[in-house]
Amino acid sequence: SPPSSPLRHPRPPSASPSSSRIVKRRRVEASRTHSRPCIHNYQHLVQSILKVATSHYRCRVSTENPYPNNNDQVKWAAKAWLRACQDKGVDLEMEEEQSKLITARALQVHGELKTAACLLVVTHYGLRAGTDKKTINCTRKLVANLKKGLAFAFEDPATRYGMYQHPIIQQLINTMWFQDPHDKGLIYHRYFKRRIPLVTIALILTAVGCALDEWGSGSHHLIQFSETAYHTRYEDIFDAVDKFEKETRCYHIMDTICKELLVNAW
Incomplete structure (x- = not known):
C-alpha cells in the first residue's frame, strides 16, 4: 500500500520495541496426560486475544488513518495485540500469521x-x-x-x-x-x-x-x-x-x- 502522508495526518505514537516483537510459531509443550486440554485452552486463549486485537486495530483504522503504510500496519498490529493481552490480563507473544490476520481487518x-x-x-x-x-x-x-x-x-x-x-x-x-x-x-x-x-x-x-x-x-x-x-x-x-x-x-x-x-x- 502507498505510504501515508506525514503532512496530512499527525503521526501516532509508535509502539515500543518490546510491544512490536513478532515471533515465529512455537510448538506448544504439554504433559502427556493433559496435552489435549492444555492445547485446547491455549488455542482458545489465542483466538480470544486475536478477536480483541482485531477490534482494537479496526477502531484505530477507523479513527486515526484508514490507509496505514506497511510499517505502521505492523506496529499497529503489535500494539493492538499488546492491548488485547492487557485487556485479558495475560502476557502472550504475537506470531507472524496473527499479525497478518489483524492487518487484514483494514x-x-x-x-x-x-x-x-x-x-x-x-x-x-x-x-x-x-x-x-x-x-x-x-x-x-x-x-x-x-x-x-x-x-x-x-x-x-x-x-x-x-x-x-x-x-x-x-x-x-x-x-x-x-x-x-x-x-x-x-x-x-x-x-x-x-x-x-x-x-x-x-x-x-x-x-x-x-x-x-x-x-x-x-x-x-x-x-x-x-x-x-x-x-x-x-x-x-x-x-x-x-x-x-x-x-x-x-x-x-x-x-x-x-x-x-x-x-x-x-
Missing part, C-alpha cells in the same frame, strides 16, 4: 462501510434505477450535482445548507460502530474520545462518494472501494474537512458537529 472496515453506504445512498439522495433514457439522464445529472463540491455532505445538498451534517453520516456511524451496547464504538470508546474524529467523517464521506460513483453513468455499476482508487480521494476530503474546522474554529462549528455525532450515536 480492508474489512472499508468493505463493510462501503456496503452500508451503498444501501443508504438510494433512499437518502433519491436515486432511481431505470432503463429508459429519461430516468438514466436524471440520475446521471443528480449524481454529478451531488458530487460537485461535496454537495452530498450538506444537510440539504440542493441549497448547500448544513455542511457535513447530512443524515447519512450519522446513520453510517451508528451502523458501523454503535449498533448495539456490544458494538466497538461503545466497548472501545477510547478511540472516539470526546467526539467523532475528522478521520472517521472523511472516511465515511469517501465511502459515500464511492457509492455515488456507482450511479455516475445514470445506472448502477459496481465499483470497488480500493485503496488505489480512493486513497487520494480520502486525503482530499480529509483536507477539506480539516480546513473547514480551522477556518471556522472561532465559531466551534465542526467541534459541535463532531460532538453531536457522538452524542447521537449512543
Whole structure:
C-alpha cells in the first residue's frame, strides 16, 4: 500500500520495541496426560486475544488513518495485540500469521462501510434505477450535482445548507460502530474520545462518494472501494474537512458537529 502522508495526518505514537516483537510459531509443550486440554485452552486463549486485537486495530483504522503504510500496519498490529493481552490480563507473544490476520481487518472496515453506504445512498439522495433514457439522464445529472463540491455532505445538498451534517453520516456511524451496547464504538470508546474524529467523517464521506460513483453513468455499476482508487480521494476530503474546522474554529462549528455525532450515536 502507498505510504501515508506525514503532512496530512499527525503521526501516532509508535509502539515500543518490546510491544512490536513478532515471533515465529512455537510448538506448544504439554504433559502427556493433559496435552489435549492444555492445547485446547491455549488455542482458545489465542483466538480470544486475536478477536480483541482485531477490534482494537479496526477502531484505530477507523479513527486515526484508514490507509496505514506497511510499517505502521505492523506496529499497529503489535500494539493492538499488546492491548488485547492487557485487556485479558495475560502476557502472550504475537506470531507472524496473527499479525497478518489483524492487518487484514483494514480492508474489512472499508468493505463493510462501503456496503452500508451503498444501501443508504438510494433512499437518502433519491436515486432511481431505470432503463429508459429519461430516468438514466436524471440520475446521471443528480449524481454529478451531488458530487460537485461535496454537495452530498450538506444537510440539504440542493441549497448547500448544513455542511457535513447530512443524515447519512450519522446513520453510517451508528451502523458501523454503535449498533448495539456490544458494538466497538461503545466497548472501545477510547478511540472516539470526546467526539467523532475528522478521520472517521472523511472516511465515511469517501465511502459515500464511492457509492455515488456507482450511479455516475445514470445506472448502477459496481465499483470497488480500493485503496488505489480512493486513497487520494480520502486525503482530499480529509483536507477539506480539516480546513473547514480551522477556518471556522472561532465559531466551534465542526467541534459541535463532531460532538453531536457522538452524542447521537449512543
